[in-house]
Amino acid sequence: MPKKTLSTKEKLLAAATELFIQKGFDRVGVREIAAKAGINLSLMNYYFQSKERLLEHIFEKIIISKATHLKQILDSNISLEDKIKKYTTEYIDVLIDNPLIVSFFLAILHRNPEKIVAMASIRTLYNSEVFCKQLEDEMKAGRIRQVDPEQVFICIVSLVIFPFAIKDLIMDRNNFSSSEFNKFSQQRKEVVSQMVLNFIGLK
Amino acid sequence: MPKKTLSTKEKLLAAATELFIQKGFDRVGVREIAAKAGINLSLMNYYFQSKERLLEHIFEKIIISKATHLKQILDSNISLEDKIKKYTTEYIDVLIDNPLIVSFFLAILHRNPEKIVAMASIRTLYNSEVFCKQLEDEMKAGRIRQVDPEQVFICIVSLVIFPFAIKDLIMDRNNFSSSEFNKFSQQRKEVVSQMVLNFIGLK
DNA sequence: GTCTATACGGCGATAGAC
């Protein structure tokens, strides 16, 4: 039975999330968040201990909801080719729908690398053990080229994530509108999977 | 005839550059810079208008010196294969030697995306007209696969740059020391060029 | 437990004297 009116905590989270998305972590102040949520400034420190913890809370919530699914693909029991295609495709979809994620991720990573490294949700997302083992098995069976699994994994996430980090640059260079950038991202699904599959010797 | 004693401005730049490299953009304060340079705080605002402008000044100086060389490779009159190999190799070398570049790039990108887009040095670095034209010529001549030149260029920079952005994550996952990460980056030279060359159908 | 009012210390930036 959902409440009709948002609790103070919910209002706070909603306002902070929206502002962080709109302006980025550094460009929104705590007083601005409180004002938008229509609450007293101190309540931010009552419910969360600090602005940074508030951000982490929001970040983890978003990451966890998306990361779980992506991780399942990586750990699933499907062919390497299908896995790479599915992973890149759905990862790109996630980033198209949540432009906030990349900016958040890089901002926190830059400001406080130890924190990102320690975050459970990130460790989960970037744990590619099953995927690496699968690559090694395929190599032993001679079905793919000899490659460093870690390098391959880094290549995939680089190809998927980085274009979203430089979205503004890409849009400016090509005179893309937002929807044109999304189209460009859609086309990347094919580009990225092909590039990775070619490299390991599939297709 | 070089001066033996540094001018105030030079002391300021030297101190700021060093701190900036050591600690990253967000983690150095203006009072710390002034103290290290042995000058009064206000002189920072006298010579540069703000901390951000000071850091931009330093960033542009480093970027321009490196970007010019990378841009020359991209615009040079050598074979596509050699060009891709040389560009990725030397780009990775630049980032190994100047971790500051990626850190600053990401900091500004998050804080002020319009600024990155407006920076002349960045615009120069990311202008790939000659390279794109060369790709198109090779396609017309049937020597490489049909590909979107913009996609290829974005792939190259993603594969080269992003691993440096997530350096801490990579080091943590693999228990890399700093020198092991550099070795990993050295190996990426071959990985990245192979991956791109395979994709466009060379080699 | 929930909320208000207010204060603290640090930051980047600036006005104005010399």
Next chain:
DNA sequence: GTCTATCGCCGTATAGAC
């Protein structure tokens, strides 16, 4: 060009009302 003094904002902490 250089310095002192100070401003306004920020994130945070706390005393105390309901």
